[in-house]
Amino acid sequence: MEEYLFNILKGSVLTLEVALGSLAVSVVLGLLGATAKLSPSKPLNWLAGIYSTVIRGIPDLVLMLLIFYGGQIFLNKGLESVGYTDYVEINPFVAGVLTIGFIYGAYMTETFRGAIMAIPKGQMEAGSAFGMSSLRVFFRITVPQMIRLALPSFTNNWLVLIKATALVSILGLPDMTMLAKQAAAAGRGITPLAPMLFFLFTGVIYLAITTVSLVVLKQLDKKYSMGVRRGEF
Amino acid sequence: MQFDVIFEPAILKLFWQGILVSLQLLCISVSIGGLISIPMAIMRVSSNRWISTPVWLYTYVMRGTPMLIQVYLIYYGVAQLDIVQNNWDTVALFKPFKDALFCCVLAFTLNTCAYTTEMLAGAIRDTNHGELEAAKAMGMTPWQAMRRIILPSALRRTLPAYSNEVIMMLHGTSLASTVPALMDITNAARSVYSDYYLPFEAFITAGVIYLTLTFTLVGLFKLAEHRWLAYLQPRKA
Numbered sequence: 001m002e003e004y005l006f007n008i009l010k011g012s013v014l015t016l017e018v019a020l021g022s023l024a025v026s027v028v029l030g031l032l033g034a035t036a037k038l039s040p041s042k043p044l045n046w047l048a049g050i051y052s053t054v055i056r057g058i059p060d061l062v063l064m065l066l067i068f069y070g071g072q073i074f075l076n077k078g079l080e081s082v083g084y085t086d087y088v089e090i091n092p093f094v095a096g097v098l099t100i101g102f103i104y105g106a107y108m109t110e111t112f113r114g115a116i117m118a119i120p121k122g123q124m125e126a127g128s129a130f131g132m133s134s135l136r137v138f139f140r141i142t143v144p145q146m147i148r149l150a151l152p153s154f155t156n157n158w159l160v161l162i163k164a165t166a167l168v169s170i171l172g173l174p175d176m177t178m179l180a181k182q183a184a185a186a187g188r189g190i191t192p193l194a195p196m197l198f199f200l201f202t203g204v205i206y207l208a209i210t211t212v213s214l215v216v217l218k219q220l221d222k223k224y225s226m227g228v229r230r231g232e233f
Numbered sequence: 234m235q236f237d238v239i240f241e242p243a244i245l246k247l248f249w250q251g252i253l254v255s256l257q258l259l260c261i262s263v264s265i266g267g268l269i270s271i272p273m274a275i276m277r278v279s280s281n282r283w284i285s286t287p288v289w290l291y292t293y294v295m296r297g298t299p300m301l302i303q304v305y306l307i308y309y310g311v312a313q314l315d316i317v318q319n320n321w322d323t324v325a326l327f328k329p330f331k332d333a334l335f336c337c338v339l340a341f342t343l344n345t346c347a348y349t350t351e352m353l354a355g356a357i358r359d360t361n362h363g364e365l366e367a368a369k370a371m372g373m374t375p376w377q378a379m380r381r382i383i384l385p386s387a388l389r390r391t392l393p394a395y396s397n398e399v400i401m402m403l404h405g406t407s408l409a410s411t412v413p414a415l416m417d418i419t420n421a422a423r424s425v426y427s428d429y430y431l432p433f434e435a436f437i438t439a440g441v442i443y444l445t446l447t448f449t450l451v452g453l454f455k456l457a458e459h460r461w462l463a464y465l466q467p468r469k470a
Contacts, residue, residue, distance in 0.1 A: 057447040058440040059404035062419055065426070066436035073432060159297075166299035170411065177301060184309055196310035203298040203306065210297040 001190065004183035005201055011176040012205050018096050018165045018175060023158065025101025030108020035138075037113050048109060055106035060164050067099045068092070068171050096168040100161065107157045115150035116142060148224040155217045159210055166206075176202050238429055239438050251421035252442060258334070258406045258417065262341035263399055269346050274353035274387075275379065288350065295347030300405055303344055308336040308412050333414040337406075345402050352394045356387035389461045396454035400447055407443075418442050 036048035055063065072090050079088060119142060127137035169178035180202040187194025238244060277288040295303070311317060312330040321327040329335040360383050368378035410419035422439035426432050459466075 054440075054444065057444040059407035059419065059443055061404075061407040061410070062422065062436055062439050062443060065419075065423065066432065066440065069426060069432035070436060163299035166301040169301075177299070177305075180302075181305060181309070184305075188313070192313070192315040195313060196306065199302055199306040199310050203294070203302050206299060206302065207294060207297040 001187065001194070001197075004179075004187055004194075004198060008176055008179045008183060008198065008202055009205065011174060011179040012209070014093075014173070015162075015165050015175045015177075016209070018093070018100065018168055018173070019162050021097035022100035022104060022165070023161060025098060026104035026108045026157075026161070029101065029105025030112050033105060033109030034112035034116055037109065038116060052106040052109045055103055056110075060100075060103055061167055061170065063103055064096075064099045064167055064171060067102070068095050071095065092168070092171050092173045096165075096171055096173050100164055100168070104157060104161050104164070107160075108154075111150050111153040111157060112146060114153065115146040118149050119145050148221075148228070151217065151221050151224060155214070155221075158213060158217070162209055162213065163206065176205060234434060235429075235431060236434050236438075238431060239425070239434055244425060247416070247421045247424070248418065248438065248442065251416055251418040251439075252446075254334075254409070254415060255403070255406045255417040256446075258337060258341060258409055259399075259403050261338050262345055262406075263402055265338075266342040266344075266346035267349055267395075269342075270349035270353055271384070271388075273346065273350040274357060277350055277354040278357050292347040292351050295344055296351070300340065300344050301408055301411065304337060304340040304408055304411060307340045308333065312336050333412045337409045337412055337415060341402065341405060344405070345398060348398050348401075349391075349395065352391050352398065353387060356390045356394075357383055359390070360387060390465070392454065392458055392462055396451065396458075399454070400450055403446055403450060404443065 033048045033051060036044040037052070039045065068090070075090060076088055079085075123141050123145075124137055127141045128134065132140065165175060166177040169175050169181065172178070180198045183198045184195035187198060239248075273288050273291075276284045277292070279285045317327045317330050321331050329339075364382055364386070365378060368382045373381065406417060407419040409415045409417045410423060416424075418439050422435040425435035425438075429435070
């Protein structure tokens with residue numbers, strides 16, 4: 001029994017890897033999406049609008065199955081057309097990270113868009129009046145303030161993302177959830193309480209991860225809100 | 234792309250039944266979870282720690298763990314215990330666990346109830362202080378103020394956040410497909426995928442169905458907000 005519990009605990013490393021990997025992907029996609037949505041170019045607005053609406057309107061699980069199983073066929077058909085005939089298997093870890101990153105990129109797009117819009121426009125204008133290039137304005141003026149404004153919604157997205165990683169178990173990735181399910185099936189022979197015990201244990205680990213994240217993000221929020229006066233009641 | 238397979242009568246029927254199962258899961262869990270969340274939210278804002286802490290713990294645990302784990306815990310954990318399985322024909326309490334649909338609904342209800350409780354509790358806390366003072370000045374008891382003033386306004390103000398929660402739950406019902414016995418929209422797509430090996434066609438169809446349902450829900454909530462939240466709409470020029 002202890003072995004199974006230890007195994008699940010080791011699976012939490014993979015869960016965290018998937019979560020952090022997809023967080024990185026989603027932040028990049030979110031920044032791109034937000035700038036595209038706020039750019040003056042109409043086609044870019046449309047593209048980002050379709051991305052953030054469609055992705056947020058479909059369950060994560062369905063998107064994952066679509067991208068994972070569909071992507072597999074798509075890749076092999078594409079390789080076949082260029083004359084490569086060996087069957088290529090997509091690495092489920094990479095597929096999981098890219099899929100979750102792609103999905104949460106849509107949520108991050110909205111988060112970052114709202115944060116950028118909340119920064120007074122005059123500051124960006126002042127930046128370009130000082131002769132900064134638009135890229136420099138973005139990194140010197142927009143991003144530092146955006147972090148503070150985006151943090152509450154970012155925290156929310158991260159907590160949802162962490163829990164969404166449980167879905168990669170359905171794609172066959174040995175994360176915590178999958179190990180718990182396997183342990184539950186194996187442990188049932190030893191004691192009928194085993195499935196319950198293993199799933200509860202997994203739940204506790206997830207809870208620990210979310211608790212730590214909340215504490216850390218709260219500290220970050222404090223750091224980035226330095227010098228901001230909040231309304232007092 | 235071979236979308237003609239999707240439009241075969243047998244497959245269309247499969248998806249139609251999937252829609253019914255998904256909507257059934259959604260309606261039951263959201264309405265029961267919503268009803269239970271009202272007393273829970275009142276307990277959550279109570280100044281008595283012995284009342285508010287258990288509710289806080291419940292929402293914290295439910296919101297901190299993945300719903301997939303909650304479904305597994307109930308379906309593979311509780312429903313397959315020997316005491317439950319051996320007695321579910323005789324003990325009324327265990328009988329519902331025989332049904333996979335019940336196990337999913339139970340997990341979904343507990344989950345959505347936690348999120349709704351927190352939203353509603355937030356809305357109750359945000360009630361304008363002047364309204365409470367006015368109620369007190371009119372001689373209302375705390376319960377009267379809760380029933381007449383706080384709840385009607387808090388329920389309305391929760392509406393925008395609640396629409397998000399209902400849509401999240403619609404998407405959450407796709408987790409029912411991890412329980413083999415339930416043929417919801419996602420499982421219908423999975424069975425089409427495995428029977429015909431057509432992942433794009435199967436999952437895009439499921440995606441389009443979910444997207445349509447999502448937009449329908451968004452539209453319905455817009456109507457509801459128009460009806461009940463008109464007084465908070467930004468003034469039109």
